Amino acid sequence: MDAVTETDEAGSGDARTDLAIEAVDVARRYDDIVALGGVSLSVATGEVFGLIGPNGAGKTTLVRALTGTTDAKGTVHLFGHPVAEVTEARLGLLPQSFSPASRLTARELVDYYAGLYDADRVRSTVAVLDEVGLEADTDVRYENLSGGQQRRACVATALVNDPDLLFLDEPTAGVDPAGRRSLHALVERLASEGTTVFLTSHSMSEVATLADRVGLLRDGDLVAVGPPDGLVAEYAGRARVIIKTTREVVLDTVAIDSHAVEPRPDGEGLVVADVAAADLPRVVDAVVDADLPLDAVTWARPGLEEAYFRLTGEAFEAERSIADRDTEPESHR
Secondary structure (H helix, E strand, O other): OOOOOOOOOOOOOOOOOOEEEEEEEEEEEEOOEEEEEEEEEEEEOOOEEEEEOOOOOOHHHHHHHHHOOOOOEEEEEEOOEEHHHOOHHHEEEEOOOOOOOOOOEHHHHHHHHHOOOOHHHOOOHHHHHHHOOOOOOOOOEHHHOOHHHHHHHHHHHHHOOOOOEEEEEOOOOOOOHHHHHHHHHHHHHHHHOOOEEEEEEOOHHHHHHHOOEEEEEEOOEEEEEEOHHHHHHHHHOOOEEEEEEOOOOOHHHOOEOOEOEEEOOOOOEEEEOOOOHHHHHHHHHHHHHOOOOEEEEEEEOOOHHHHHHHHHOOOOOOOOOOOOOOOOOOOOO
């Protein structure tokens, strides 16, 4: 599918001051690898925008381009100004890879980043650590924190300057379920207070929960943008019944009234399309009557994973290996 651009919102003239982010034709190559193919997008002030894509889709490269930490073609404006002219104090950045000095305590780490800003901009280190769930671990060395606690300490460094625009690149990577819930609540609170959040993730459910709008990124191209529910409704279709069989089934032998029946992508059964909850008993009865070699029958509501598959023809996989894999040094500021 061709890449999409938000031509009505980005790239139509002078930069708009009502937008926190306005990017036009942002492109980046690493030798022969196209990391970004010309991405255009806009994010309104106070919006939570979620960028979804497998590892290697270009998410981290786009964050670097939007924050001015990598060279890229195209134009980027933040709050109506070229990114190079925006004071760093207005921005918070959590990079995907962040390895601070391991012998610093959580408090010392956040204090260090607080020292990069004017005192009237800086928040209390203790309050910020409390927000990310590390109130009991402020004096624990970074090297002695768990992986999830380390990630939360890194989130705290991006919050200490009380940013107007917060970039979170895979913020919950390696964080346990309780820590994820805490960070989700934090993002929701920040958004309710007017902070603009640009969130990247390979977790569809995380972005669907948090984001006002979502961009789906594939191989450096933005293939769709919209509210999560809108993308699902437009591209993923209705709920379906997934039939797993113990052996291959000849499709011609199966008829489920007016419902389309397709083979599963893995070849291990069938999919009955567009099955509403009210139709489920009738469809299950028809499946049983067809005397199929059943292993399992599941009713599945479509989500962003299905929308991604319909748009790209690819199953959403968290692990791929192209442009986002640390092809240049990470920069925290």
